[in-house]
Amino acid sequence: MRAPVNTATFGSGTSLAEQAYLAIRDRLVMLEIPPGSPINEERLSGELEVGRTPVREALKRLAKERLVVAFPRRGTFATDVNISDLAYISEVRRTLEPMATAAAAERATEADRDTLAKLRDRLARAEEMENTTELLKMDLAAHRAIYRCVHNPFLEDTLLTYDNLATRIWGVFLPRLSGVAGHVGEHVPLLTKIIDGDAGAAADLALRHVTGFENAIRALI
16 A cells, blocks of 8 residues: 555545645655656546546646646656756755754744654654665655744745655665665754754754755765
């Protein structure tokens, strides 16, 4: 059974287009839909148990986020993972991730901090995990939880877009990467600083985390 990354469930009150978007997005991000492969709207519609219209709406949105690309008379395809994009994606993340974590430390509600504390407890056991795919999902969950604590929907959407693109690159190199559990475990002290409201330290750790990801990928190129 596919373990979901997003927290929306069908029938939860979220629109069908939004539900389709979240489900297809995470299949693309986790490379369950391989880069460059054609998108079969009918199959997705059947698997997600929604009509073709919500799927098409979702794909239009995903195209804007560079996760799919549509060609006239050819159809829609999962975007290729181009390693040359790493520099551009990393440049944006080096600026936005520290800013976001600092904002999260300052703006997180008590409920937010409780949620982060529970997530931190799960991440603290990352070193015991051997399944790199599950580790990658935990990394996604950590970033998305932090972004929600910023309480700025425009910034959150931008952060999600670039983290999703970075995760696809990571997924391509995942079989060759070492120290994945350690990388994911870096979120433990980061979340602690956010929970404690230490914006400066949180920003420093976020920058180190993003830079470490970029360096790890570059070492394999």
